[in-house]
Amino acid sequence: MSTANLTRSETAARSAAVTVRDYRVDLDLSGAREQSTDGFPTTTTVEFDSTTEETWLDFIGLSVESVTVNGVEVDAAYDGARLTLRGLAESNVVVVRASGAYSRSGEGLHRFVDPVDEQTYLYTQYEPADARRVFACFEQPDMKAPFTFVVTAPSGWEVISNRPVAAVETDGGHQRVEFSPTLPISTYITAIAAGPYVRVESSWTREELTVALGVLCRASLARHLDADTILTVTKQGLDFFAEQFDYPYPWGKYDQIFVPEYNLGAMENPGLVTFTESYVFRGAATAAQYEGRATTILHEMAHMWFGDLVTMVWWDDLWLKESFADYMGALASSEATEWTDAWVAFANRRKAWAYLQDQLPTTHPIVADITDLEAAKLNFDGITYAKGASVLKQLVAYVGRDEFFAGARRYFRTHAFGNTTLADLLTELSAGSGRDLAGWARAWLQTSGVSTLTLDGAEIAQTDPRPHRLAVGLYDFDTAGDLVRRDRVELDLDAERTPVDLPPAPLRLLNDGDLTYAKVRLDPDSLATVARSLDRVTDPLARGLIWSALWNAVRDGELEVDRFLRMARDFAPTEPNMALLTAVLANASFAINHYLPAGMRDRWRGEWLESCWATMHSSKPGAGAQLAWARATAAAATVDGRRAADIRQILLGEAPAPAGLALDPDLRWSLWTALAATGAANATDVDAELGRDATASGRTAHRRALSARPDAAVKAAAWASALTDTTLTNDHLDAVIDGFRAGGRRDLIARYDDEYFTVLRTVWEQRSIEIARRVVLGLFPATESLDQVDAWLTTHTDAPSALRRLVIEQRDHLARDLRVRGRTR
Template identity: 45%
Template sequence: MPGMNLTRAEASTRAELLNVDSYEVSLDLTRGERVFTSKTTVRFTAAEGSSTFIDAVTDTVRSINLNGVELDPAEVSDGIRIQLPNLAAENVLTIDADALYMNTGEGLHRFVDPVDQEVYLYTQFEVADCRRMFAVFEQPDLKATFQFTVTAPKYWNVISNAPTPEPDEHGEAATWIFAPTQRISCYITALIAGPYQVARDSLVSSSGRTVELGVFARASMMEYLDVENIVTITRQGFEFYEKNFGTPYPFEKYDQLFVPEFNAGAMENAGAVTFLEEYVFRSRPTGAMVERRAITVLHELAHMWFGDLVTMKWWNDLWLNESFAEFMSTLAAAQNTEFTSAWTTFNTLEKNWAYRQDQLPSTHPIVAPINDLEDVEVNFDGITYAKGASVLRQLVAFVGQEEFMAGVREYFAKHAWSNTELPDLLSELEAASGRDLSDWGAQWLETAGVNTLKAEIDTDASGTITSFTIRQTAVDEYPTIRQHRLAVGFYSLDEAGTLKRVHREELDISGEATAVDSLAGLQRPDLVLLNDDDLTYAKIRLDELSLATATEHLKDFEDSLPRTLVWSAAWDSVRDAEAPASVYVQLLLNNIGHEVDSTVIMVLLRQLNTSLDNYVASEHSTDLSVQAADRLWQLANEAQAGSDAQLQLAKAFAHRSRTAEQLDLVQALFDGTQSLDGLAIDTDLRWSLVIALSAGGRLTDEQIDAVLKKDDTAKGKASWYTARASRPTRAAKDEAFEAATAATLSNDQQSAIIAGFNNVHDASLIADYTEKYFGLLIKSWETFSHEMAKQIVLGFYPSSQVSQQTLDQTEAFLGSLGEKHPALRRLLTESAADVRRALAARGADA
């Protein structure tokens, strides 16, 4: 949206002029479905005689009073910023305005539950959307206290950062006057309001203080909320973090709220964390989803210290915020919860994301230049989260975990309630570990790209190793050769046919070749695994003998992490067009039935879809796709009754069903004339079958509508949108394209329609939407909010049209774009890179 951007230079200038003391924000939420009253009083100091602006995205500004002087809204407000001339040394500013409810998952989001027609509100302010709710100096380094007064229907629950006070009732409404917060950044303030239901508990902090816990959901979802599990994970997180951080939990209470139509996984609002409602399981969840929820709970809890108590000065250190929380949540899960294989999950999910992101043309150093808010919006990426967390894991291996935590403890002690930059943390880690991190930081944080490691092994006639060298390479565009702290694992088959680790060597490597003399004289094992235990961030390639062992005995690893490292190496080889995708598909289908880690199964099935739809050569993709679906049905039948694997394989079969016989089986599961022992056709699985049948042309509109009547909920409506958009007709695709690019849908509805639009058995059905897509991009980008525009850009990009023509069309559009909209350019460049990679993979497969 024009005018919504803020540059780092503007923020820096404003921070030099101002110190903000406090905000008093009064909101009236009883004025209807479009707007609410937002009255803000800000107290701040400034350089006398200077001028600046305050951010306020408004519908109407009634009055602006600066130090007793009324300013004319027509002269100083443009609906996004309010200009503040001739500031005093001490300033009091009061702005009385109307602000707009949003339905995009940004600002103050308003949702009406179709089950009971009740209104539910929640805020989402990161990166810069609290200005949609109240007037604010919107940047993380202008910390202040925030005091909220909220008028709402008296039967609502109203939650913010401070504990909820007793309301003052007046007629059908009530007013809640919250106490001021501690000094925090504006983007972690929060308001959640509506007839949310709550389960309460408490814990005793390391300081001896009792911390009240609340777990909230909509009334129609509360029965499905696994409160006990969430509270257990929360307690384990508190225990782990307070011990390792050496700082008691910094806020007064800790509420966790599961809210509808949320754009992200969760948001670390201080003391009032909001979560994606997908984490409330109406139907039987996969183990992967339960573990993902636990990691997310731990991630957001880590932010209470790293991000909320101590906050980055500007968004260039966003990576450190997110990487730290991502690393710590996995460490806490592995060391203090039931999810002891969390590092396996991290490798298969997070690192695969990082490797993909780091090989796109838009890759960037972890410490990226962030010139403005548009840069931030597209930097919530695999570098910021997953590569950063991977590099922190490497840093911990480099300095030692206890030394790392000692540095973190000192960092929190010195910088509580303030803003910092990366050197503030690194200096504490250097002091605690005795390691000079200047070169480490230059290698890992200031350069882009991923290295590849491979072992060169010589043996004598008896199989004794005579030399062992680790070769490190980098691509020409990003040639940095890094220092790595890693482990080498030797694995051999025992008498029972199990691949067990028989030796482990941990060492530092650097340069293009590192001789590992300590391994000379040892018997060569059946498989050599570089980066055993996944300590560093690098792709690995197996030597010839190890690859042969892995191919035959992938299912026979004793532990999940080494097996997952081999899976990742195989997938990297396909993505890099070094190995045929068809061979990988067969490897996957031959071994996935032996996997027991739910997240690994989930990711492998995603990779199966990508391989069949994008990477397998077109001349045999149809036949292989049919074979894959048949094999998935066989595996679902062979899986343990009621198991997680059975559920995932059954859903995967339904999604990949193409032939009449396969769709007949899906229809029989839906009708109940066919069953799998232990597999209950619950609400969510039923919708998966409906969507598959719709894509196969097996259901009428009336039949799809009939399923909605049995599940007329928000989730049911979203699934209905997907099912309708999945119908294999031009009319259905036209309807979907028009609906998702209009401004009448919520973020969830738009996303659901786009998913259905792309759910096709034959990609040619949607091939000629490409021209229409490029024709509406500029208007969409300039008209929609960032989240909605981004869904259009990525969701309708013709990724399924794997051809040079798609690349040419993209390049032509980018050429016409000129220097405008760099964030849009990045999204399109990344999408085109995926098509380019798919073309190379198809060439390798052919």
């Protein structure tokens, strides 16, 4: 095993022997604008106590220049990932002078040059273990310490870290910025950003506490930054959590920065939260996008307590922060902001992620068995986030909301600035609720899999039995013809079959209100009602649960794909909830391209494109629904070229766009990519579009469109680039892979199937895990057989477990495609 892949057992032994007292990290980023410079000087001074004479610091960089232990320079025993320290005393001061490498993959210290103004921007991203790419450290979450960061950077740049600036010295064209020491935190949530970012400032006050607020982004994006909206949500969230947690915000300031080429949605670095620039909307955006951003802002804010103040010991208990943050993000959105329907999006989209993940052969308990960092990297999944949040929602119903938050407050006070496990949390929640939660934890946190609930006559049947507290909604038509709930029956399930006395109703909806975590099926009469009258269900959460039930039944091969598509075609045009509409459009597109056999697929591709095209034109001008249907049109036109001439005329200004539809750069690129994928646009066309939008986003989209062209030489170049071009950034790699697969042209790309399986292990060994993961997932072949992947798994039982997990999951997705396709006639 590579020494870069830290294990749980060895890090536990290290933290038992070593107690960190303090870090001082000095980074010289003064040469960052010189693109010929690959790295930067980094000096770490770490003070720690030790009961062993030997340990190691983690560092992944270009070189280690010197190591001093207690004032004596020693030989650096450095293997590229670990720096061995010998001859330690009871108390130690170690100074490491080294050279770190600027990142192009979003891991460590990422460097980005804005093509609009040639300005350089830097930011860090560390979770789970990439702080060691910037400074030498004990890279594990349970070795918390105060950090003092000192950064040398060009004058005029914003330089930001977790804490406020303590002092600034200027010297010619450079500034040396020293930050106040942090409170004790883990390495993975330390953060630095530097560059000519534009800042918008505000503040939040509660009682005697005032917190400075900042919102930042690149200069060329500043005109698109709706900072006032972001700050409104931020203040609403701080009010909400101050009330619910009763623990003052501890991190001094609250900056939120939107950064380019970001691998995640966001990251909870205390005092400096980083977000993807996708949340800075360059053009029109739907209500679902604004709601999604608000929920993410509040998710990260919840981490200031769950994760930052109190941190898991090791990545087994990642859920201790992510499940809570996911739950709190939806709760705060629904109760503290204008997005009062946040639980609708959660029920229909977030839980769909959990249901998908929980049916894979690699599913795991919420409290997972994470033996090393490679496993941890892949555990940021639908189980840890969405299933965990769903289970917490049920826990709140089980113990009572007041008791739940009382337990959370005790948890913060007892373990502030420390590290915890599941047992610590259950102790506090049990004390407040008076319930023994050990049984609940065994049923929900320490098992895997999802139950399916079915109304079978006078009984509710469940697979994979678990204890559920749920409701059955009884819906009937009112005098206006709407389907409204006339009654609701709440009950507990814990067996395979539970008798239930339900009066007849046109629609009987299991898990009404989304109280539990389970897939539900509609009984035949309810399904018939829904197929005729789904648009008459007035409650958005009920509609969300119905759409979720339909989609799960499609994925499981129990509902005919074309029946689902007819309902999507009939009812999506009048769906008023943008989160539901966005999900239905995405699911319909996926079903057509994955679950239909070839003949039906071709017919439905054409029918779906025509439906999207017509609804785009008939939608209310300028409304979010019109934009959603325009994006769906672009997706449909990527695999069917019958509207290519019309789309081309609109893009070239030779025909009018639908009234009220803003052809912003992102939509234009989606449409040009569709034309390229069907052979209706060439390199000259997409080069001309780049002339209109030569921004970073435009350049990424340009790569995608070029790689989408249905030409054997183009696909060969894209394949070679994805596998061998190490200069590609993370975003550019995704663009090349997306373009390679665009249009579903198996006739052009099937020839690479054998090579994919040949190079898998080489890719995993030679690329960083983030880049390797993108290649493994993005280039996995959509074959008509499982033979090749099964052969690889059989002959590579010794492959790294994280790589095998990815391949096994992709195999399962393909097997589901083939299985559902085989049942469809």
